[in-house]
Amino acid sequence: MKKQGYDKGQSDHIMFVKHSDDSKITILIVYVDDIILTRDDEIKIARLKRGLVEEFEIKDLGQLRFFLGMKVTRSKKAIVVSQRKYVIDLLQETGMSSCKPSDTLMDPNKKL
Incomplete structure (x- = not known):
């Protein structure tokens, strides 16, 4: 290149x-x-x-749809990247697909 x-x-x-x-x-x-x-x-x-x-x-x-476990969808207004399928597959693979979600506390005003 x-x-x-x-x-x-x-x-x-x-x-x-x-x-x-x-x-x-x-x-x-x-x-x-x-x-x-x-x-x-x-x-x-x-x-x-x-x-x-x-x-x-x-x-x-052709058009990008999946890359490294990320799903890519397009509209006229935005490009959306999601790892939903990757996370679901990972939960199933580790036997944790029936786990309940939990809130993660984080300061929303924290500058990273």
Whole structure:
């Protein structure tokens, strides 16, 4: 990715970012053998996909729906990321699916 002009994210080393001359941005998130890519220009994203095919054996799975146990849904107003399925599967796997929920006290005004 560095050969193609991408910079590695400072806070997250699986993220690569490229800024173009026309003030557009391309973001790739790479985790083992999964890649998420996004850009605000359909023509350039198609070009990027062709470039990735030349370098790597990849398959385009279309719109992002699941990634690392997270479900991703889109609407015209928002993108929602949920780990509900992951949590339910984890509770079942550990034999805790019949546990009752409990409130976790936290200061809502605490700056993290």
